[in-house]
Amino acid sequence: MSDSDELVDKLLAHLEESGRTELPEDSFLIARAVSHVVDQAPLATSEAQTDGRLISETVTRVMQHLDAETHPEEERPQAPAWIGYAAAAFALVVIAGGSAAALLLTADREPRGDETPQQAAPQEAHEATPHEATPAPQQATPPQPAPQEEPVVEASVPEVAAPRVRRVRRAPEQATVEVPAQEPVPQPTADELLSIGNQARGRGRLDDAIAHYRDLQTRHGASRAAHVSRVSAGRLLLRRGNASEALRQFNTYLARGGALTQAALVGKATALEQLGRESEERDTWREIRRRFPDAPVAVRAARELAQ
Amino acid sequence: MPLVRRVLDGDREALDALLKKVAPAVLRATRSVLGADHPDVEDALQEGLLRFANSLGRYQAKSTVLHYAVRIATHAAIDAVRKSEQRHRIRDALSKEQQSQMSTTSTARALVVQEALSRLLEELSAVQSEALIMKVALGYSVDEIAAATEVPRNTVRSRLGHARRVLRERIERDTELARILRDMQ
Secondary structure, three states: OOHHHHHHHHHHHHHHHHHHOOOOOHHHHHHHHHHHHHHOOOOOOOHHHHHHHHHHHHHHHHHHHHHHHHOOOOOOOOOOHHHHHHHHHHHHHHHHHHHHHHHHHHOOOOOOOOOOOOOOOHHHHHHOOOOOOOOOOOOOOOOOOOOOOOOOOOOOOOOOOOOOOEEEOOOOOOOOEEEOOOOOOOOOOHHHHHHHHHHHHHOOOHHHHHHHHHHHHHHOOOOHHHHHHHHHHHHHHHHOOOHHHHHHHHHHHHHHOOOOHHHHHHHHHHHHHHOOOHHHHHHHHHHHHHHOOOOHHHHHHHHHHHO | OHHHHHHHOOOHHHHHHHHHHHHHHHHHHHHHHHOOOOOOHHHHHHHHHHHHHHOHHHOOOOOOHHHHHHHHHHHHHHHHHHHOOHHHHHHHHOOHHHHHHHOOOHHHHHHHHHHHHHHHHHHOOHHHHHHHHHHHHOOOOHHHHHHHHOOOHHHHHHHHHHHHHHHHHHHHHOHHHHHHHHHOO
């Protein structure tokens, strides 16, 4: 074998090694990629599935509405329809009774000095301002692992502690303490903000996720992460019933295009439908069918156009 | 085929299951083309899976669905290499002198070798690159490649032979690459 042949073998061995490489984050990588692709392939469903989903979504909306009044910072996962109806009825009773009880319990109540400052959720921490009288949390709660598809991004939550000495009021029995000055915390990168938004979405905190995506678009508007976030934000805005802003998000993404074009087009068609702009909606479905004729979404496009 | 049929019938869970089934092999193919540490691996993986999902309507069960996915993903990854600015940044950043100095580190050697492979994939036709990746990186036999790509075995052998010739010529032209390869264990 010639010298060149031996070197060719070495080069091919490198190629072989690249293909064999397995990294700890592979499962996340795969789950995330699969999730993205499945997300943007709104497939046809049978009538029965559609009916079931509509019932479920209606119940969920009722639950979310009730939930927003009792626990505005949280959202609940979808529950089976019968549980939803029962819970909705129960929640009405709880709200009526609970509101009265809450009024009684909180009236004239002063904050207790020995209470541990509540740790802020990422969005809450982000929205706090440095000049607030109450102490900002020194360390925000790290995001919890999202179910299955979203990797944990640690140390990516923006902290808001001001870089100066501040006096913190404590309980009367405690002396005034000084919080040491801190170095300015680096701002989160575009990818970190995208991850935080994705985590919030994975945990069902839709409003938080939308806020993170908007923040990302404001801070790092030209980044790839901000570009990608427009499709995710658009989909969440649709679920929140804000079709006009969702449409803006999808159109902004489509102006530049990319791997999520199919999802953005489907989102755009859905937004136009919600806005009652039927002619433009049909044009969009036609475009989807023309550009992705072999994709499962083409089946849905054909069905929408046949209606 | 039943899983594919369910996907085409609009079953989202079936699509999820199918993608999870093929994704590890798709990731391997993507990594072998781009290099294990390439920053665009995730994007290329996503693009490969997306193209696969969008091409299911053309799948005719002449090869396994896994081979079909790998084939599509390989082409997606090759496209990603061609579009990648990263490779050009590496090439621009490393002058010949710097390459000489840095080639003592394994990371730098791997970069140079990966760049050589990327350039090779540019020089080969898509079907030749595909055959090379399937054979070397994914360990497919000639018969398996022939079945997956729907060509005779001799065509596969010819493509592999051509790829090897181009590779050898490239090494003979590039003395720095040859030196780095000689130094590699």
